[in-house]
Amino acid sequence: xxxETTEHAVGACVDGGGTAIGMPQLCxxxxxxxxxxxxxxxxxxxxxxxxxxxxxxxxxxxxxxGTITNDLAAAxxxxxxxxxxxxxxxxALADAxxxxxxxxxxxxxxxxxxxxxxxxxxxxxxxxxxxESEKAIAEIRDSAAANVKDVAKDVTKALVAAMGGxxxxxxxxxxxxxxxxx
Amino acid sequence: MATEEHSEGxxxxxxxxxxxxKPLFGDGPVHWYTPTNVTLWMGLAILAIIAIFVLGSRGxxxxxxxxxxxxxxxxxFIYKMVEDVTGKDGVKxxxxxxxxxxxxxxxxxxALLPMSYSATSMIAVTAVMGFGVFIAVTVLGFVLNGxxxxxxxxxxxxxxxxxxxxxxxxxxxxxxxxxxxxIRLAGNIMAGHAVIKVFAGFAALTIVxxxxxxxxxxxxxxxxxxxxxxxxxFTILTCVYLKDALHPAH
Numbered sequence: 001x002x003x004e005t006t007e008h009a010v011g012a013c014v015d016g017g018g019t020a021i022g023m024p025q026l027c028x029x030x031x032x033x034x035x036x037x038x039x040x041x042x043x044x045x046x047x048x049x050x051x052x053x054x055x056x057x058x059x060x061x062x063x064x065x066g067t068i069t070n071d072l073a074a075a076x077x078x079x080x081x082x083x084x085x086x087x088x089x090x091x092a093l094a095d096a097x098x099x100x101x102x103x104x105x106x107x108x109x110x111x112x113x114x115x116x117x118x119x120x121x122x123x124x125x126x127x128x129x130x131x132e133s134e135k136a137i138a139e140i141r142d143s144a145a146a147n148v149k150d151v152a153k154d155v156t157k158a159l160v161a162a163m164g165g166x167x168x169x170x171x172x173x174x175x176x177x178x179x180x181x182x
Numbered sequence: 183m184a185t186e187e188h189s190e191g192x193x194x195x196x197x198x199x200x201x202x203x204k205p206l207f208g209d210g211p212v213h214w215y216t217p218t219n220v221t222l223w224m225g226l227a228i229l230a231i232i233a234i235f236v237l238g239s240r241g242x243x244x245x246x247x248x249x250x251x252x253x254x255x256x257x258x259f260i261y262k263m264v265e266d267v268t269g270k271d272g273v274k275x276x277x278x279x280x281x282x283x284x285x286x287x288x289x290x291x292x293a294l295l296p297m298s299y300s301a302t303s304m305i306a307v308t309a310v311m312g313f314g315v316f317i318a319v320t321v322l323g324f325v326l327n328g329x330x331x332x333x334x335x336x337x338x339x340x341x342x343x344x345x346x347x348x349x350x351x352x353x354x355x356x357x358x359x360x361x362x363x364x365i366r367l368a369g370n371i372m373a374g375h376a377v378i379k380v381f382a383g384f385a386a387l388t389i390v391x392x393x394x395x396x397x398x399x400x401x402x403x404x405x406x407x408x409x410x411x412x413x414x415x416f417t418i419l420t421c422v423y424l425k426d427a428l429h430p431a432h
Contacts, residue, residue: 014202024201024304025372031306032214033203038307041224045231045285050277053235057257060242060250067244 152176197379201303219299227288267421272428282311283417290371290409303372312364315420323427334430363419370412374405
């Protein structure tokens, strides 16, 4: 291949001064060299890429998107929990409210019942006293009537005697009683 | 550079000398197995890839380090591209496409270092990749679809008279694909580097040197874009061709 041996690598493509003859791109002498090393390089790069780099980067990317998905899911879960907690709180609050209302109502009805009982007792006492008083009044009235009858008989006997009549007690009493009935 | 001495004071333009393949050790002839500057810069690309994708992701951190997130960013970018263009069933070819992309990307960017060698500017390099993609996609298309793969060239929506004509055009454009695919990349990278070298040659003239240096800076900025964009373009076209193999029906 090397027809001349000078200080430069001289071939069909380089003149004695080390300058390219024509385009080095088109120098057929050099092409096998470039092609050989290109193929070697591409094979090396392919193995680096397909065996080491791409699976590793792919795994990292997949792992990252997995992590992000997991985090999002966890956040969603926490949000649900928060909503649940809020609902529980609301429920507790409502329970407490209804409990309070119940207690208030119970207390009210108890007081009402006590009040009713007291009122009934007071009413009963009052009516008992009223009945007693009425009885006493009736007794007084009866005794007063009896006294009036006695007094009327006595007065009648005295009047009959004063008028000069002879009054037997029996007929006077009967007459007074009949008169008083009338 | 003894021979350049004679042109002292004048302008010396050898913009293509940067693409000369030299043996790394000694001055012997370049055999197919000789370690050359091509070998060196492809090797450096491999080391850079190892640094970012293997060492960078060493920690397998859920919260990534800076290096790891670069690797993840490139991974996600290409993965999404493959998935979007070729569909779910194209994802199993993702490692191959990723290999092409990182090789081109790192070779392009390493070539932007001063004194470096741009492996992706060599037509032999890009043609191997371009034709490799072409052959792989064609074989895959016939293996997966059988003769139905030829339906790629037969437009069912077109009027019946136009179908044969369209088929001829489609076949021609199909076979031009690997050529355009590889020349696009090599041409872009080579042109950019050659233009930088031409501006650098002008920088030897005192009067125009400020303009020349500004020009180098501007072209360099452009080349930074081109390096990324061409890697992207090569990869997305690979995905598009792969999609044709997977789903030949229009």
